Amino acid sequence: MKQAIRQAAFVLLTAAFVAATSATALAGIPFFSKDELPSLAPMLEGTTPAIVSIAVKGTQPTRQQVPEMFRYFFGAPNNQAQERPFRGLGSGVIIDASKGYIVTNNHVVDNADEILVKLTDGRELVATKLGADEQSDIALLQIDAERLNELKVADSNNLRVGDFVVAIGNPFGLSQTVTSGIVSALGRSGLNIGGYEDFIQTDAAINRGNSGGALVNLRGELVGINTAIFGPNGGNVGIGFAIPSNMMQSLVDQIIEFGEVRRGLLGIVGRDVDAGLAEAFNSQVNIGAFVNEVAPGTAAEKAGLQAGDIISEINGNSLSGFNELRAKIASLGAGAEVELTVIRAGKTQKVDVVLDAAAAALAEAKEVHPALEGATLSNGKDSDGKDAVIIDEVAESSPAAGIGLREDDIIVGVNRNRVDNISELTERIADKKDVIALNVKRGNSNLYIVIR
Structure with a gap:
């Protein structure tokens, strides 16, 4: 009986998967092998060559604690600075084959003196770091090579919870490892992983070394950069996080243009909306960003935002809370034009804002x-x-x-x-x-x- 139930469940799941990955629905990519079994292999054959392995080495500062009683003998302060060599492994994604641009996590290449990129065809190339952003954990590298493959960057705003996704990277140094799952949640924040958090959560297995690798949809398009896992001892427990492709692309564009990230600033202090706040301010929306205070002379004040406003959408996309708004504003960059959907006194209106530059204040x-x-x-x-x-x-x-x-x-x-x-x-x-x-x-x- 149990065996029959398991077989029936497998048939149902397979049918759902086949329906979601119709051989003709996804830009002409076939999802069936010769014996008509559903397979991701055709999509991956065109995708995995754009995923690279990254090896780094360098030094990083550490501080050696010298006990008080021995300081006289060593002639050293209590926290003497030292340099410690390190080596590391990670993953990266080629997003522009003609220019050799590779995106990875900042923590993969931070403090690296040498960055070595290995391609799927066996070539090993020294990469140059063009720029990085520690707070969002994004770095842009460049290599000089021909015959490169790139991933098309998808609009991550189109992702929905339940969409199938595939994680590709080099966990534990095992190159070209592929795992699959679904989008478990969107707009995750408050995890204390980085300064600006707006993560895609997925149950596709992500382990050490996957950092900087690709999260792709079933068309083989890049929807996120794998960055972190949530689990004991750093092992996968079905909760992984990726930086949305839209956030990544905005930051990369700034690095290419300016050599650095120039954050946008709205100029408000706020918090998450809850049911109590929504009721008190006559809002039918129970999630979003509540405006506690509008700083004088900022973009928010110039646009007419007021304390007590509830911001429910940014550029037509709903917000889960204040941290998501903060991350999106910061990544869009100074001078960006943003449309906010605001609920004020129970009425919904659109507010157009031109973001200030936050770099001078941070x-x-x-x-x-x-x-x-x-x-x-x-x-x-x-x-x-x-x-x-x-x-x-x-x-x-x-x-x-x-x-x-x-x-x-x-x-x-x-x-x-x-x-x-x-x-x-x-x-x-x-x-x-x-x-x-x-x-x-x-x-x-x-x-x-x-x-x-």
Whole structure:
């Protein structure tokens, strides 16, 4: 009986798969082999040559903790900086064969002194890094070679939960590994994986080494860049994440044009919409981004956004929450024109916004002090309306997290001296040769975080 049930289930699943992958429906790509069994092989034969293996080597800084009692003998500070060599493996996707452009994750090539790309035909080529963005975990490489294959980039806004997808990469150094699954969720954020999160979640198996590889639809088009897994000990448990192709393409276009990512800035403070907020503000939409505050002189104020607005869509695509809006705005870039769907007093309206440049206001905290690495700072206001430095993000297991900094902390001083912006914070810290005490506001509390 159990065997019969299993066989019936297999027949139903196969029928559903065949219906979803009709031999004539997907741009003429046949999904049947000679014996008429459904197969992804024809699609993969044209797709996998665009997926490359990436090997890197380089050095990265570490800090050796020297116990107090031995410092006299070693003549070293408590956290002496050292360089440690490393090697790593990852994956990449060729998106432009004529120019040799390869997209991968920033964490695959970060701090690399040498990047070696291996193609499916056995060729090995040294790649040049054209640019990268740590907060969104995207990097653009270039190789000089002929006879390359590229993937067509699809519109990731057309993805739906339940769509079939295939992950291609080099997990554990096993080149050209293919796994399949479905889109499990869209617009995932709040995972503390990166600074700007708007992930595609999939149950296609993603493991170490898949980073930077391709997530493709059944047409063989690129819909995402595999970037992370969620599971114990780094093993696959059916929860993987990919950066949407639209987000990737916007960032890559900025790197190609400017050599860097120039983030867009809307100029609002907000939170996720819930049922209580929706009812209080007479909204029929229970998800989206709620506007708590509109900063003066920003793109949001110029466009007419108001505190109490609920932003339900961006460029006609629905929003799951504030973090998704924040990630999309940042990746679209300065000067981008954006159409927001806004619910105000129960009525829906369209608001056109031209985004400001956020690059001048944002800084990596490691540029201020090594102990702050892993945090992202911006100029802002404290609860009293005074200028201060805001902690926008704190990466998990980073030095900044280790000293006790948290997201939304507000730095208002260094060693009891007031600081109003990142520039002043940098100057104050540079003046201190020994102990540095950051005066931090956290909610309604004031505290000191000590850096030695």
